Amino acid sequence: MLNQSYTFKILWLCIIFSSCLSSNPYESAQQKLAPIYPFKKPAQKGDWLYTRIDKYQSLNDYIKSKPTSTDSIRKKIYIMLIGDFDSTQKEIVTGTAEYLHAFYGLQIDFIEMRKDADIFANSRKHPTQGQLQLSAKQIMNVVLKPQLPKDAATLIALTNYDLYPENSWSYIFGLGSTKERVGVWSMYRFGDPHKKEQKEQCLMFTIKTATHEIGHMFSLPHCAKYECCMNGSNSLRELNSHPTYFCPDCLAKICWNLNQDVHANLERTENFWLKRNNVTAKEVYQKSIERLSK
Template sequence: MILVVPIGDVPEDIVAGVSTFVNSYYSRLGLPVKVGDPLPVEVFESAFNPARGQFLGRAFLPVLAELGVGARAVLGITGLDLYEEGLNFIFGLAHPGLGAAVVSIFRLRPEFYGEPPNDELLLERTVKEAMHELGHVFGLGHCPRRDCVMHFSNSIVDTDLKGPLYCPACETQLMRNLGVMR
């Protein structure tokens, strides 16, 4: 089972849309999606860096992992702006050992780039980042193929260029890592 946990104020249709997509892919690999109760932002107060106005991404993962008892992976979705040491921002991150990942929609919103709001585009981007981070949880690295969801997104342009699915090589590796035969 993959547990999806909204953190703070995340649009319901984003949580539902991501869960539906991830479920349609991963349930056939034996990992159906369950949506958990939302976590209040206050839980991550200590991860806030006032100088940057951002939250330290890695602080989210142990908390999510703790919620995921019985789950193969926990995926947090947040509206908070995340960063890591040495990086201006991150779209998301994952920890295979913890079985946890988090994605932020903060910089996936078209409004962030001065464009008009677009729910469909926001969902598309969030689905890609969710599939990417789950790939990491299940042991995949970055992929050189620009259309593969495991391609590294340096900017939103990369996210928009890639598809929401794993390329054949990444998918084969994923199946192997999950112990799925086909």
């Protein structure tokens, strides 16, 4: 039987331990933000989650998984362009780079692809549509990995060619490695930015896919709990229905990983949308900042 003073010591230790847990600023932000973010809508036929289960991962599980992160040397996001981009397409690239800087809070640099890089190895013609498709895995393994700069947290390629991940798939918007710090995404299916009515939507799709793939590169899995930028997408319709923002769970994970203040992240991202006058996104950030300030 425990004596009384020993029991009190254990009680005090429990109180101290539980107060440590609840003072974790990322967990606390997650809890404060949770009530204002909508849960994931039930999947419709053809949606990513209609035939798949994306397992829930808590903040603690993410921490325990030792995710890919930045360090004192690896602290930039590099972007490599694959294909010829005209000035209109480059505006989409610049807008996306600005968003990535706001959201991830890291310096964004561009890197030129080596002239001898073989982007067409394992490329194919789409089985029914006929267009040339680059192999996303080939780009990651043969083009990006050998050029990964020493100070890169991640290196992501943006291409205007269509992509496929493996022969049984029709296409893919993007692919990011959760361990090897490389990824690739494509603008091919995001509409024609030269058409005025499609330009903003092309930017939104590009931002969503880049943010999502870089999330994977920082070892975030797909999110199935909330409507979230880390939701899996099977189609442009589904991608269109996903938000640009991260849910409270994914936001807490990425801010913990990059050692960033959640409030500062929300303010930077809100400023990006304020400049672009995007009413929907800006409302989410305003509400979130208000919740965190309480």
